Amino acid sequence: MLQISDLHARYDGKDILTGVSLSIKPGEVHAIMGPNGAGKSTLGYVLSGRPQYEVTSGQVQLAGQDLLALEPEQRVAAGLFLAFQYPVEIPGVSTMNFLRTAVNAVRKARGQAEHDAPSFLRLVREKAKALGISEEMLKRPLNVGFSGGEKKRMETLQMLLLEPKLAVLDETDSGLDIDALKVVAQGVNSLRGSERSLLVITHYQRLLDYIKPDFVHVLSAGRIVKSGGPELALELEAKGYSHVA
Amino acid sequence: MSPEGWPSNTLEAYRYTDLSKIGALELPDGSIQCTGSLPADILTQAGRYTLEHFIPAARCASARYLRVARGVEVTLVETLTSAAPGVGAARQKLVIELEDGARLTHLRRQQLETSAFHWGETKITVARDASYTYMALNSGAALARQDLEITLAALGAQAAVYALQLLSEDQQGDLTTVIEHQAPQTTSDQLIKNVLTGRARGVYQGRIRVAPGAQKTNGQQQSRALLLSPQAEMNTKPELEIFADDVSCSHGAAVGALDEQVLYYLRARGLSCPQARSLLIGAFVDEILEKIAAPDVQSAWQREAQTWLQQHA
Numbered sequence: 001m002l003q004i005s006d007l008h009a010r011y012d013g014k015d016i017l018t019g020v021s022l023s024i025k026p027g028e029v030h031a032i033m034g035p036n037g038a039g040k041s042t043l044g045y046v047l048s049g050r051p052q053y054e055v056t057s058g059q060v061q062l063a064g065q066d067l068l069a070l071e072p073e074q075r076v077a078a079g080l081f082l083a084f085q086y087p088v089e090i091p092g093v094s095t096m097n098f099l100r101t102a103v104n105a106v107r108k109a110r111g112q113a114e115h116d117a118p119s120f121l122r123l124v125r126e127k128a129k130a131l132g133i134s135e136e137m138l139k140r141p142l143n144v145g146f147s148g149g150e151k152k153r154m155e156t157l158q159m160l161l162l163e164p165k166l167a168v169l170d171e172t173d174s175g176l177d178i179d180a181l182k183v184v185a186q187g188v189n190s191l192r193g194s195e196r197s198l199l200v201i202t203h204y205q206r207l208l209d210y211i212k213p214d215f216v217h218v219l220s221a222g223r224i225v226k227s228g229g230p231e232l233a234l235e236l237e238a239k240g241y242s243h244v245a
Numbered sequence: 246m247s248p249e250g251w252p253s254n255t256l257e258a259y260r261y262t263d264l265s266k267i268g269a270l271e272l273p274d275g276s277i278q279c280t281g282s283l284p285a286d287i288l289t290q291a292g293r294y295t296l297e298h299f300i301p302a303a304r305c306a307s308a309r310y311l312r313v314a315r316g317v318e319v320t321l322v323e324t325l326t327s328a329a330p331g332v333g334a335a336r337q338k339l340v341i342e343l344e345d346g347a348r349l350t351h352l353r354r355q356q357l358e359t360s361a362f363h364w365g366e367t368k369i370t371v372a373r374d375a376s377y378t379y380m381a382l383n384s385g386a387a388l389a390r391q392d393l394e395i396t397l398a399a400l401g402a403q404a405a406v407y408a409l410q411l412l413s414e415d416q417q418g419d420l421t422t423v424i425e426h427q428a429p430q431t432t433s434d435q436l437i438k439n440v441l442t443g444r445a446r447g448v449y450q451g452r453i454r455v456a457p458g459a460q461k462t463n464g465q466q467q468s469r470a471l472l473l474s475p476q477a478e479m480n481t482k483p484e485l486e487i488f489a490d491d492v493s494c495s496h497g498a499a500v501g502a503l504d505e506q507v508l509y510y511l512r513a514r515g516l517s518c519p520q521a522r523s524l525l526i527g528a529f530v531d532e533i534l535e536k537i538a539a540p541d542v543q544s545a546w547q548r549e550a551q552t553w554l555q556q557h558a
């Protein structure tokens with residue numbers, strides 16, 4: 001599904017990623033853990049094509065497509081989704097209007113029929129309800145005045161609506177209490193299937209109690225320094241990053 | 246009432262938009278054709294009226310006086326349109342008096358050809374418990390200045406000014422407001438938004454003056470400008486002159502570009518760059534347009550703003 005080969009990237013004149021290689025097969029869940037400043041968020045941004053994050057060498061393929069050659073919105077159409085650690089607030093743009101614009105833009109780019117207003121409303125209501133997102137939240141400007149937990153639920157809703165092949169979750173557990181974490185994890189798990197893959201970026205093991213990974217990688221100083229099974233996350237939790245990295 | 250010609254350099258000294266040079270343009274003389282549904286100068290019947298100005302490619306001027314009778318509620322839809330292509334220079338003056346408890350919603354659309362020059366003066370006196378709301382959409386003229394002078398003359402008088410300017414290329418658009426709080430418990434609220442691209446220049450100069458003794462006055466003023474190109478320019482200047490000690494007045498001014506971080510977020514959700522820009526600019530202008538109470542005018546202005554965005558954003 002995702003093939004990252006010797007990826008180097010730079011931001012603000014500094015080399016952040018210094019040779020990341022990673023292969024994720026359809027249906028697999030991989031976790032990337034690592035200390036602060038290791039380059040975890042940068043990896044997510046580079047995959048999604050954030051401007052000013054410059055790829056200096058390496059390759060990334062998503063479902064056979066050269067991801068780095070695509071604009072950010074084309075990557076979404078190709079099946080990538082990045083759930084942000086800090087989703088932005090957009091005053092004046094109602095959440096519902098934003099969701100419909102985004103979903104229809106992506107459906108159009110994928111050659112699928114766009115939703116009409118009533119059918120889209122039904123779809124959103126159903127998925128929002130499962131995530132504990134109220135009707136009132138959908139009417140409000142996107143993320144404005146939302147709590148940390150509400151923002152993460154909203155990211156999860158967007159992920160479910162955009163039906164990615166590969167979802168990258170950047171510190172989705174940060175700012176969540178345990179109840180919100182369970183709801184968000186349940187939403188993420190509902191997306192799991194033989195055709196979809198997940199890349200879960202997290203600082204703590206806690207999230208991985210609810211979203212069980214097949215593989216765990218440790219990112220340190222811009223490279224993957226260790227890979228293993230779920231037990232690696234527990235080892236990190238017990239002994240700390242300095243022991244491993 | 247007759248207009249007195251174009252202003253002199255002396256009169257213009259404190260303005261951002263100097264109009265004295267328009268007086269020097271060599272143009273034929275012409276006249277503004279005014280049409281509309283106003284039955285008389287004194288409005289005693291509630292309702293909605295229109296006032297349309299058609300500006301020729303000539304030097305021209307018009308002046309009009311209106312009075313809204315005690316307790317009467319009126320909507321006035323005013324439009325300024327070019328009658329012909331070519332350079333025109335139009336001076337247009339409107340003097341309005343609101344009697345006690347009268348309510349006027351004044352919707353003004355300036356859509357002149359981009360070769361036209363325009364100076365609009367609107368002077369309003371608001372009597373006890375009367376209320377004046379000015380809403381404007383300006384997208385025309387090479388150079389236009391609208392001077393809006395509102396006098397809140399008696400207890401409980403209210404004024405609101407909500408204006409949107411959409412300017413491109415070499416256009417310059419100026420809104421200069423003077424709100425005089427002459428009596429206690431008077432309120433004013435202003436929200437001015439400019440969307441500027443090309444080498445366009447927007448100007449907002451807003452004065453709030455609170456007279457001695459005009460206690461419990463509330464005067465609010467906000468100017469926000471969105472610059473879509475590196476050469477676009479916004480000049481904004483709040484002037485608060487407060488001579489009473491028990492008042493609530495505030496002003497704010499913000500000038501900026503579209504937030505790159507927000508644009509990226511929208512693209513990371515599948516919106517193309519033009520779609521993302523259009524969504525954000527649309528939200529910026531909607532804050533003004535959604536205040537319009539007349540649904541047909543609101544949808545017409547929304548359509549016109551949308552067309553402008555498609556061409557310029």
